[in-house]
Amino acid sequence: MPTPDSSIAFLADGYLFGHRRFLRMRSDAFRTRIMGRPAVVMHGSEAARIFYEGDRFTRDRAMPTSVLHLLQDEGSVQSLAGAVHHHRKSLFARMLTDDDALRRLRELYADEWFRAMADWSAAVILHEKLITVLTRVAVRWVGINPDTVDIPARAGELAGMIENAGKFGPPNWLARQRRHRTERWAGELIAGIWNGDVLVDPGSPLAQLAHHTELDGSRLDQAAAAVELINLLRPIVAVGRFIVFAALALHVWPSWRRVFASGDTADVGNFVQEVRRYYPFFPVIGGRAQHGFEWHGHRFEIGDWVLLDLFATNRDERSWSDPGRFQPERFRDWTGDPNTLIPQGGGDLIDGHRCPGERATIELMEEAVHLLSRATHYAVPPQDLRVSLRRFPALPESGFVMDAVGPAVSRTG
Numbered sequence: 001m002p003t004p005d006s007s008i009a010f011l012a013d014g015y016l017f018g019h020r021r022f023l024r025m026r027s028d029a030f031r032t033r034i035m036g037r038p039a040v041v042m043h044g045s046e047a048a049r050i051f052y053e054g055d056r057f058t059r060d061r062a063m064p065t066s067v068l069h070l071l072q073d074e075g076s077v078q079s080l081a082g083a084v085h086h087h088r089k090s091l092f093a094r095m096l097t098d099d100d101a102l103r104r105l106r107e108l109y110a111d112e113w114f115r116a117m118a119d120w121s122a123a124v125i126l127h128e129k130l131i132t133v134l135t136r137v138a139v140r141w142v143g144i145n146p147d148t149v150d151i152p153a154r155a156g157e158l159a160g161m162i163e164n165a166g167k168f169g170p171p172n173w174l175a176r177q178r179r180h181r182t183e184r185w186a187g188e189l190i191a192g193i194w195n196g197d198v199l200v201d202p203g204s205p206l207a208q209l210a211h212h213t214e215l216d217g218s219r220l221d222q223a224a225a226a227v228e229l230i231n232l233l234r235p236i237v238a239v240g241r242f243i244v245f246a247a248l249a250l251h252v253w254p255s256w257r258r259v260f261a262s263g264d265t266a267d268v269g270n271f272v273q274e275v276r277r278y279y280p281f282f283p284v285i286g287g288r289a290q291h292g293f294e295w296h297g298h299r300f301e302i303g304d305w306v307l308l309d310l311f312a313t314n315r316d317e318r319s320w321s322d323p324g325r326f327q328p329e330r331f332r333d334w335t336g337d338p339n340t341l342i343p344q345g346g347g348d349l350i351d352g353h354r355c356p357g358e359r360a361t362i363e364l365m366e367e368a369v370h371l372l373s374r375a376t377h378y379a380v381p382p383q384d385l386r387v388s389l390r391r392f393p394a395l396p397e398s399g400f401v402m403d404a405v406g407p408a409v410s411r412t413g
């Protein structure tokens with residue numbers, strides 16, 4: 001009998017699709033069909049290790065085009081494999097792990113936060129405000145003067161890519177059409193740098209990208225450079241969703257807000273890790289087997305489609321005790337196993353597809369927690385803060401409304 005199709009169950013169960021079936025089948029992995037295509041869904045640190053290490057899986061034809069074209073896209077670092085991937089990935093690693101560049105990112109975030117806050121006289125929806133704040137941060141961080149950019153247009157397009165990647169039909173098509181405008185803008189910017197019309201700081205991420213050479217010594221072509229520029233800008237805006245979850249956690253567990261407000265910031269890093277573990281973002285990542293192999297009694301053949309369940313791995317009780325509890329203290333003695341906390345992928349940063357923006361994400365979130373708990377005064381009026389696990393990507397229903405927002409007495413504290 002053919003394996004039944006689970007597409008409808010996937011949408012109905014949302015982030016819990018894998019979790020429910022792993023429990024029911026008492027297994028690390030199960031076979032199903034999604035959109036008519038046979039797939040193996042797996043979870044846990046061992047599954048993440050197999051998925052991310054040893055070059056077993058390619059991302060080629062591993063995600064629906066509706067997702068691919070709004071996120072990484074064709075020609076991007078994620079679509080590459082082997083030595084070519086390794087080389088392009090080193091560029092991202094250089095841009096995104098440099099201590100000075102990360103310090104600058106934090107400073108830009110604080111600067112834009114205070115700049116935006118000056119205009120917030122009435123209640124604001126944090127998620128909406130962060131889209132503009134983070135678009136300005138991203139544009140400035142890569143090396144573009146924000147006064148030369150149509151920020152509302154770019155902010156809308158970048159946020160639309162994230163919001164609609166998990167949707168099908170007209171909203172997805174519309175976001176893809178709008179993305180073409182971002183691609184045109186990014187392509188013209190790259191061409192402007194090449195022909196000298198646009199001047200950028202030679203050390204900036206944008207200059208590094210525009211002058212990056214491939215393994216054969218040729219320059220990145222214009223379309224690929226534009227896609228990679230968007231791959232720096234869009235995810236910085238996406239971090240806003242994690243910042244909203246951090247604000248939610250500070251509200252739901254106010255003792256943490258009080259601890260940080262008192263000046264005891266020792267656990268800020270642990271708090272941020274727990275937000276990344278506990279709250280949902282990408283449900284799964286897809287890969288296709290590059291060669292045949294056995295794992296835990298499952299036989300994988302070349303071309304087999306595998307979905308690694310990120311959400312279920314972050315809540316796997318073999319790695320996390322009482323995983324459904326929000327408990328930042330658990331990170332005080334965490335071993336740092338790269339395959340247990342995988343909201344941004346597992347394995348190694350350079351050799352595999354692990355997210356190169358993980359440190360940048362953590363820095364932005366830590367700065368946001370600092371600003372929310374120590375440098376910003378605000379109230380949280382009654383609102384619908386429920387987080388539906390059937391909506392990809394997840395967010396509190398209200399987007400997190402804040403009232404009476406203003407700088408706390410001391411900005412530096």
Ligand code: HEM
Nearest residue numbers: 077078232235236238239281285343344345353355356357
């Ligand atoms: C909200 C925060 C973020 C989340 C949840 C996230 C999630 C992820 C995940 C799950 C992957 C692995 C994809 C795979 O295995 O194929 C990934 C890869 C990637 N991420 Fe992120 N990311 C975030 C922030 C960032 C930031 C801030 C940047 C850059 C500024 C970034 C750039 C990338 C790139 C270029 C890749 C492709 C890497 C490769 O294929 O080798 N991400 N991200």
